[in-house]
Amino acid sequence: MQLAPEITELFPDLQIRAAEPLNLHTTFRLGGPCPLFIDQPAAARLPALIQALNKNSLSFLVIGQGSNLV
DSSP states (O other): OTTHHHHHHHHHTTTEEEEEEGGGTTTTTTOOEEEEEEEEGGGGHHHHHHHHHHHHHOOOOTTTTSSSSS
């Protein structure tokens, strides 16, 4: 995904991975690749991160700790 470098520039402290397998992050170990996975952003950073995603018309889903995903 092309936005990863732009997000990385705006938020250099975040762990951002493209095509991250979601099975590594769910309780039942199910899930395919996530186009852009942003791991553990601080709550204070979420508004700016959401603005950047919305500005680029990217949908997002906050998954928490993955225990309610199948």
